[in-house]
Amino acid sequence: MSNILIYPIIIPLLTAMVLVFIRDRIKLQQWLTVLSLLATIAISLYTIYYVSTEQIVVLELGGWSAPYGIVLVGDMLAVILVAVASFVSLMCLLYGFQSIELGHKKHFVYPMILILVTGVNGSFLTGDIFNLFVFFEVMLIASYVLIALGGKKIQLRESIKYVLINVISSTLFVIATAYLYAATGTLNMAHLSERIALAGQEGLLTSISFLYLIVFGLKSGLLLFFWLPGSYSAPPPPIAALFAALLTKVGVYTVIRTFTLLFYHKPEITHTVMLWMAALTMILGALGAVSHWEIKKILAYNVIISVGFILFGVAVGTEQSLNGSFFYLIHDMLSKALIFITGGAIINIFGTDKLKEFSGLILFRPLLGWLFFIGVLALAGVPPLSGFVGKVAILQGALSAGELAVSIIGLITSLMVLYSVLKIFIHSFWGETLMSEGQEYSTGKHALLPGTILVVCIFAMGIGAEWVNTYIAQATEVMVNPNLYIEAVLKQISP
């Protein structure tokens, strides 16, 4: 049974390798990619069901028992994220089938996307902090290729920055892990948690935790996001959608994992710093989103704002706010995919992303307009869409913990989010229709199917929030009570 955890990692990996052999048969590649992602989704849904009814699944790779071997741990947080990540990648792929150029398709774009999914799923599932680094690298190497593929001038410029910043943060990651190993003598996360609790999180361990905060801040765009708007606007829209929906979210996940499982003993130091980092992230991100006039830049800054908002909930650290953060994280993966896919379609249609150069798309592509509009409402957190529930839970948790100032910042930045994406909507869909059939660069129709599916999901998640919450509450339970995680992995009953 525990072997079920390996499938979300090896199915995409094996498919990616098979695709290398059928480089020229694009149609077959597309079918295999869809099939493998569907299989991954199905298996991860079953895992969610199993974890919700039975227990946390732990796989000891090669039969080496924890804490000596490497384990994969499927708690609710991890398995839900695996399911959502695989689903969102499938949606981005459905959009990408038509809008990715043929040159890219022949240069291993699908294998790379699948390797990216492998890395993302592995990062969620692993229970070993060095192994987390390895899966991070798998994901990053695939993303280096995806960002540079095509070789346009802007892509090469941004990929150099992106590679540099990630090499630096990965080096810091290894250094932090080495310090942590030197201080505790273990790399298994459950074992680490136990030992840190035993030793008390004194100055040394708290310093190490700050090193991790810097690393994951760089990866997720928490305050250290200066690289993000450039890199996310360089690749073609489907790849940008994939990055926006997945990459920073893995960083967010690692922050959640390390600061709820490992370094939760000194919240007055670590979580306070994180709180103000999140607040600054929201403010600066919102200023960036409001001030730009290119679709890609506005959307990239929106990624940053939501990272700030999710980690604001994590920094508050009460059960309710963590609940809200996780809910909002899932919502954000879905809605960022939606807004990037529909926004990407607008860019495809006009052939440019400068807001001042187009207008009047609503008569030309009404369905796309409505999908984008729902995406706008979802980002802003309008009920009954899914963002609302998460936002309410985070803000309630924050207010009951007495974080009034940052809550106000959160609310103001949501308004600025709404303004920034409505600006895209108004400028691209309202006004005089300048275009007639046949003048567009691309039909933009391929965004409609994934867009519609995502809208349905966002509605379902908002309306069925009560039902979704039963699963999310299970994930939060492990976050507030790390002993559940430790017991599952080390199989010993803590007093």
Add this chain to the structure above:
Amino acid sequence: MKFTDVYLQTATKILVFLIMTFSIYVLFAGHHNPGGGFIGGLITASALVLLYVAFDLQTVREVIPVDFKKLAAAGVLISVLTGVGSLVLGVPFLSQTFRYFDLPFLGKTELATALIFDLGVYMCVVGTTLTIITSISEDDI
């Protein structure tokens, strides 16, 4: 321009086989002693790079008509599939087993499934290294 260096080319023809043999020894030694697929792959790659230096890209490509990208992919496939074998048998992923066989010439030999995994790593390393090196040395893609 035809590049010829008789000393280098003659030495290479012998050295390549020596290096290759050593790399395979290292690959097999890896199960119990220092060595293994990764370092074995790197040594093989170094032998092939020596060929590239002594002769030229075209000549070596005619002698060794292997698509190194596919070699790397095949290596990963083999490695992961050895793990899948343990899924079929219902034991944890990547579990390994070994048995002793009486082989001609070698006598009693231990053969482990981990060796197949290492072979995959070996192919992957050779493939990746040579893909990188040959694509840097080419002017056009």
